[in-house]
Amino acid sequence: xxxLVESGGGLVQPGGSLRLSCAASGFTFSSYWMSWVxxxxxxGLEWVANIKQDGSEKYYVDSVKGxxxxxxxxAKNSLYLQMxxxxxxxxxVYYCARDTRxxxxxxxxxxxxxxx
Amino acid sequence: xxxxxxxxxxxxxxxxxxxxITCRAxxxxxxxxxxxxxxxxxxxxxxxxxASTLQSGVPSRFSGSGSGTDFTLTISCLQSEDFxxxxxxxxxxxxxxxxxxxxxxxxx
Numbered sequence: 001x002x003x004l005v006e007s008g009g010g011l012v013q014p015g016g017s018l019r020l021s022c023a024a025s026g027f028t029f030s031s032y033w034m035s036w037v038x039x040x041x042x043x044g045l046e047w048v049a050n051i052k053q054d055g056s057e058k059y060y061v062d063s064v065k066g067x068x069x070x071x072x073x074x075a076k077n078s079l080y081l082q083m084x085x086x087x088x089x090x091x092x093v094y095y096c097a098r099d100t101r102x103x104x105x106x107x108x109x110x111x112x113x114x115x116x
Numbered sequence: 117x118x119x120x121x122x123x124x125x126x127x128x129x130x131x132x133x134x135x136x137i138t139c140r141a142x143x144x145x146x147x148x149x150x151x152x153x154x155x156x157x158x159x160x161x162x163x164x165x166x167a168s169t170l171q172s173g174v175p176s177r178f179s180g181s182g183s184g185t186d187f188t189l190t191i192s193c194l195q196s197e198d199f200x201x202x203x204x205x206x207x208x209x210x211x212x213x214x215x216x217x218x219x220x221x222x223x224x
Contacts, residue, residue: 047213102150106159
């Protein structure tokens, strides 16, 4: 079964850091671009970042540039999002998604809450 | 950045109705547009890509059309399970991606 499972979310204070993980199974992870997409409570979808198959290219939405870092470990079939200098506006459910230009496979999401 | 304007933001309809949701891009994006359905508490589900290609397993009552700047998602005969929020997404500027604001489809 093709599956993505996120983990690592939680409550963090403003200015803090968090690392999200996404475990992939059921497909050849190393053959696909991967993305992170987030959704603030009651709001719409926002693409956050994506990464090429070999990790050589990474792209970010302007609002997270310099604070978030996307990475992957193809040997572990895993995608990561390192989030630093977190702000209240980063509060959201974070989804990892298989990126074929459209997002055809999604994880269940992990909630990140930034609050003091 | 390419902006996507989705309309309406909400829509009330009845089972059996035909509904149309529109996305307009701030510049031409050829056919590089996808549509998603999201139900409360769930991850989005890909319905259509390349503006009009139905994702495998998606019912044929869903259809997409358009190119350039104007796109539509049509549901030909609403079923109870279709009441959800719908999003469009452009990937013309890939790897940079943007979504529309969403359309909430409610039962009348």
